[in-house]
Amino acid sequence: MNQLPKAPLAFALAFLGAPALIAAQPAGAQAVKACSLLPKEEVKKHFPWIAALDQIPIEEEPVGTTGSSCNYPTVHVQVLRFSQATIDSLLRNGGVETVTGVGDAAWLRNNSGEYAELFVKSGERLLTLQADLDGDMAAARPKIVELANAYVAKLR
DSSP states (O other): OOSOOSSOHHHHHHHHTHHHHHHTSOTTSOOOOHHHHSOHHHHHHHSOOOGGGGGSOOEEEEETTTEEEEEOSSEEEEEEEOOHHHHHHHHHTOOEEEEOSSSSEEEEEEETTTEEEEEEEETTEEEEEEEEOTTOHHHHHHHHHHHHHHHHHHHO
């Protein structure tokens, strides 16, 4: 757990058809700053990293006109406008389980044993979390759901 997520979620979403999601965002929609939703200490509580990495600044990048991503040492977070096409593409690729108890709907997958990806619909937003898995999905699952619930509480 001492490294960055192994594959950026932006790449995963591009694979899933996110360019259509980004292009479909209305110009007047309010932007969400993913890094401002939770303090890094809260994120670290769920997916710890070594203290030396605390000195690295947290990076936030815009995604489209209303979304953003936030990169922590062990977790990558995106808040985007929800698109059913993105979820349909995710489900077509298989290996996805529906998760209850977080957001309006949620889907989780183990991506090659390297990271857990959780996609959460919260109102008109899509929250994505990609967290280091260290090969143990059973251990990561409750932590990523708890972290997602903390984000969803801020998005509502």
